[in-house]
Amino acid sequence: MLKVAIVQQIDSLNPFLAVFQSSTEIGRLMYDYLTAYTAADQSVTEGIANRWEPSPDKLTWTFTVPDGKKWSDGQPITAHDVAFTYDLMLTDEVARTANGSFVTNFESVTAPDDRTVVIRTKTPQVTMLALDVPIVPRHVWEKAGSIKDYANDRMPVVGSGPFVLTEHVPGQFIKLKANKNYWRGAPKYDELHFVYFQNSDAAVQALGKGEVDLVNRMAPAQFDSLEGKAGVTRNKAQGRRFTELMINPGAQTRTGVPIGDGAPQLKDVAVRRAIAQAIDLDALVQRVNLGYAVKGAGLVPPVFGKWHWQPGEAERRFDPAAANAALDAAGHPRGADGTRFGLRLIGRAGRAYDEQASEYLKRSMSDIGIALDVRLVSDNQLNEATTAATYDLAFSGWSTNIDPDFVLGLHTCAQRPGADGKGGTTDTYFCDEIYDRLYAQQLSEFDEAKRVEIVKQMQARFYDQVPAVVLAYENALEGYRSDHFARFTTQPAQGGVIMAQNGMWGYYGAEPAERTAQAQGSRWTGLAIGGVLIGGLVLVVVWMARRRGATAGERE
Amino acid sequence: MSVFSRLGERRAGFLAHRAGVAGAVVLAVAALVSLLAPLFVPADALDVTRVTADAWQPPGAGHWLGTDHTGRSVALLMVQGTGTSLFVGLTAAVLSVGIGTLVGVVSGHFGGLLAGALLRVTDFFLVLPALVLAIALSTVLPRGLGTIILAIGLTSWPSTARMVRAQTLTIEARPFVERARALGGGHAHVIGRHVLPSVVPLVLVNATLAVASAIVAESTLAFLGLGDPTRISWGAMLHQAQLHGAVPQRAWWFLLPPGLAIVVVVLAFTLVGRALEAVVTPKR
Numbered sequence: 001m002l003k004v005a006i007v008q009q010i011d012s013l014n015p016f017l018a019v020f021q022s023s024t025e026i027g028r029l030m031y032d033y034l035t036a037y038t039a040a041d042q043s044v045t046e047g048i049a050n051r052w053e054p055s056p057d058k059l060t061w062t063f064t065v066p067d068g069k070k071w072s073d074g075q076p077i078t079a080h081d082v083a084f085t086y087d088l089m090l091t092d093e094v095a096r097t098a099n100g101s102f103v104t105n106f107e108s109v110t111a112p113d114d115r116t117v118v119i120r121t122k123t124p125q126v127t128m129l130a131l132d133v134p135i136v137p138r139h140v141w142e143k144a145g146s147i148k149d150y151a152n153d154r155m156p157v158v159g160s161g162p163f164v165l166t167e168h169v170p171g172q173f174i175k176l177k178a179n180k181n182y183w184r185g186a187p188k189y190d191e192l193h194f195v196y197f198q199n200s201d202a203a204v205q206a207l208g209k210g211e212v213d214l215v216n217r218m219a220p221a222q223f224d225s226l227e228g229k230a231g232v233t234r235n236k237a238q239g240r241r242f243t244e245l246m247i248n249p250g251a252q253t254r255t256g257v258p259i260g261d262g263a264p265q266l267k268d269v270a271v272r273r274a275i276a277q278a279i280d281l282d283a284l285v286q287r288v289n290l291g292y293a294v295k296g297a298g299l300v301p302p303v304f305g306k307w308h309w310q311p312g313e314a315e316r317r318f319d320p321a322a323a324n325a326a327l328d329a330a331g332h333p334r335g336a337d338g339t340r341f342g343l344r345l346i347g348r349a350g351r352a353y354d355e356q357a358s359e360y361l362k363r364s365m366s367d368i369g370i371a372l373d374v375r376l377v378s379d380n381q382l383n384e385a386t387t388a389a390t391y392d393l394a395f396s397g398w399s400t401n402i403d404p405d406f407v408l409g410l411h412t413c414a415q416r417p418g419a420d421g422k423g424g425t426t427d428t429y430f431c432d433e434i435y436d437r438l439y440a441q442q443l444s445e446f447d448e449a450k451r452v453e454i455v456k457q458m459q460a461r462f463y464d465q466v467p468a469v470v471l472a473y474e475n476a477l478e479g480y481r482s483d484h485f486a487r488f489t490t491q492p493a494q495g496g497v498i499m500a501q502n503g504m505w506g507y508y509g510a511e512p513a514e515r516t517a518q519a520q521g522s523r524w525t526g527l528a529i530g531g532v533l534i535g536g537l538v539l540v541v542v543w544m545a546r547r548r549g550a551t552a553g554e555r556e
Numbered sequence: 557m558s559v560f561s562r563l564g565e566r567r568a569g570f571l572a573h574r575a576g577v578a579g580a581v582v583l584a585v586a587a588l589v590s591l592l593a594p595l596f597v598p599a600d601a602l603d604v605t606r607v608t609a610d611a612w613q614p615p616g617a618g619h620w621l622g623t624d625h626t627g628r629s630v631a632l633l634m635v636q637g638t639g640t641s642l643f644v645g646l647t648a649a650v651l652s653v654g655i656g657t658l659v660g661v662v663s664g665h666f667g668g669l670l671a672g673a674l675l676r677v678t679d680f681f682l683v684l685p686a687l688v689l690a691i692a693l694s695t696v697l698p699r700g701l702g703t704i705i706l707a708i709g710l711t712s713w714p715s716t717a718r719m720v721r722a723q724t725l726t727i728e729a730r731p732f733v734e735r736a737r738a739l740g741g742g743h744a745h746v747i748g749r750h751v752l753p754s755v756v757p758l759v760l761v762n763a764t765l766a767v768a769s770a771i772v773a774e775s776t777l778a779f780l781g782l783g784d785p786t787r788i789s790w791g792a793m794l795h796q797a798q799l800h801g802a803v804p805q806r807a808w809w810f811l812l813p814p815g816l817a818i819v820v821v822v823l824a825f826t827l828v829g830r831a832l833e834a835v836v837t838p839k840r
Contacts, residue, residue, distance in 0.1 A: 201801070201803065221625065225804035287611075287627070290611070349699070349781050352800055359604045363604060364605060374785050536776075536779055536794075539775055539779060539791075
């Protein structure tokens with residue numbers, strides 16, 4: 001039995017609605033996609049379909065669903081299931097909630113027979129082998145009724161993936177059983193449990209004590225604390241995420257109406273470049289990420305090899321003096337108190353990176369005469385500020401996919417919100433003619449070498465225009481009980497992750513070890529955690545007692 | 557009896573309370589440290605972009621109390637945090653006692669409908685869970701020192717108001733106030749010349765005790781991550797220690813000093829407050 005610690009809640013078990021990373025991770029275990037990515041090098045491989053063929057004009061794609069694949073209830077998987085899933089998304093807006101972007105360019109999806117799926121697109125689309133949409137069984141979902149209200153929690157949930165969902169108690173645990181019908185062969189162990197933890201400190205402690213077998217998304221300090229621990233193996237993997245500092249470039253809606261209240265100085269690209277130049281990225285990586293990150297550059301992290309872009313000659317080296325000179329030249333002289341103008345920096349309270357990096361940025365900006373007003377707020381407030389464009393600088397970050405289309409698309413003009421301020425998922429309100437033209441080009445460029453070149457040009461343009469500074473590509477820090485599990489499949493094979501893959505290989509490929517004696521948890525750390533909790537409690541109690549004391553005194 | 561001889565007598569009374577004197581000495585030291593902090597702390601020592609020491613250094617020769625997650629000296633952070641904690645404690649206490657005194661005197665003196673309305677408001681704030689209200693306030697308002705002070709001040713005044721009102725009522729029932737009224741003394745005269753002077757000693761005692769609870773409140777809010785993110789206070793240090801993994805690092809030197817400092821200063825304020833209380837409470 002593999003026990004995995006998770007901290008993030010599940011938003012929905014319905015794959016059409018689930019957007020949280022935790023939920024899509026469970027979804028990958030329950031449902032296969034039309035195609036998959038290999039564990040070794042993330043190239044496209046067999047999923048539900050094992051063969052595919054584009055027409056010469058690239059507008060019609062024919063996928064073949066082979067014989068012999070079965071749903072977990074024994075029914076055969078056919079082309080009709082695939083067509084049903086995509087059709088549902090094309091006809092029902094609610095079903096497009098989570099993965100709608102993959103089908104927006106679809107003209108029609110048909111299944112002429114049990115084995116063949118034909119997809120027609122409006123324009124040539126390069127991402128046809130990267131459709132990250134869980135394929136659901138038609139014989140179950142036909143009777144689902146309204147997608148919005150369908151919780152998909154009739155256990156065991158019929159699926160096609162290596163595991164079958166059998167039990168879910170919100171906030172406590174999720175239990176899955178191995179799918180004996182899985183076409184790649186059943187997993188090497190019987191049950192997979194996801195156990196909820198309040199915070200990652202607790203999860204790391206549980207790993208140390210052997211209560212769980214696998215933990216990811218550790219903070220650098222937590223990762224360091226597991227060094228040399230008996231029975232625990234750490235996995236420092238290349239992450240799929242980047243962290244960025246957004247610079248409001250003068251937010252506008254799709255129709256060009258200004259929204260929000262970003263500082264007018266930031267509309268000037270020279271000012272944005274100066275800000276980027278005054279940030280010491282190496283120091284941030286060393287001090288804030290404790291070295292567990294790679295210095296940021298383009299939008300695609302280095303884990304996606306060929307798509308990753310490095311500035312080379314064009315690199316903006318950390319140089320406060322040059323940044324100062326640039327700001328002088330841009331017409332922002334220092335005032336009597338040494339500041340040029342003030343900016344707001346907004347980040348999430350309680351996220352270690354934001355709390356610490358904001359201190360660095362405050363100092364770096366004051367070196368170039370910009371007074372930074374740091375505001376750390378709740379998740380919702382941060383969301384509100386970024387969608388309403390009421391920020392100057394803000395921390396953000398994205399997970400990227402194997403195909404760079406999604407993360408590149410976030411920065412196109414069309415992704416800006418409509419006149420009512422809604423719709424669109426723009427990241428930074430970036431809108432640039434050159435960038436948009438390149439985006440359209442890469443979307444219909446089927447020669448991969450040429451497409452890679454265009455994608456790199458786009459990242460260079462983004463870097464040059466700085467609507468955001470990519471600060472770092474964080475390492476994914478994971479740890480597992482090597483006395484319980486001998487081996488996990490990472491993706492990619494070299495320096496890859498176990499959890500949060502583009503696939504389910506980490507869980508599927510786990511090999512149980514011979515059980516040895518349980519490792520002893522450290523009593524000291526338990527005491528320390530208790531100490532902190534008691535300390536916090538004492539603060540609260542003392543304050544209340546003081547108030548109570550005051551009322552008692554007055555009664556005298 | 558002149559005001560001065562009364563003060564002298566009270567000073568002697570206070571000096572008779574050993575615990576109170578000890579508390580006063582601790583407070584004097586804390587105040588001195590916070591005032592002299594700029595001399596102790598070199599300009600760049602707490603600048604995260606300038607520090608050169610490694611993170612999580614245990615206490616040793618170079619750093620008396622070790623270093624934090626960014627390599628800053630914990631000892632210097634403690635010194636720097638003293639000022640913030642005392643400042644927030646004092647201003648929040650002044651704000652809370654100020655509101656309390658105003659409401660108490662006004663409702664005690666004027667009575668009638670106004671007093672009824674004010675008392676209902678007081679009751680309302682009295683039954684509100686103060687911590688929850690403070691958390692809500694500091695979430696809604698922009699983060700910062702002012703918000704914290706406001707949140708503490710707005711949640712801790714009702715008990716002062718109740719006490720001051722009671723004292724006002726007893727003073728106003730005395731014959732000399734009646735005499736003053738009969739001789740044509742207006743509201744301002746009665747409040748200014750008779751009520752306030754008799755209320756002030758009690759208010760001072762209350763303020764001293766309020767500082768203690770305000771410091772704890774500030775530390776609580778900062779520990780919960782609701783404080784001013786860029787300002788160093790003892791509560792904020794505890795928050796950072798917890799957030800940046802002092803526990804898995806076993807960095808006790810980042811957890812204990814701020815915690816103990818809060819305990820000591822709060823204790824000192826309480827001792828001083830209790831001693832003052834014993835001195836000024838009218839003998840019956």
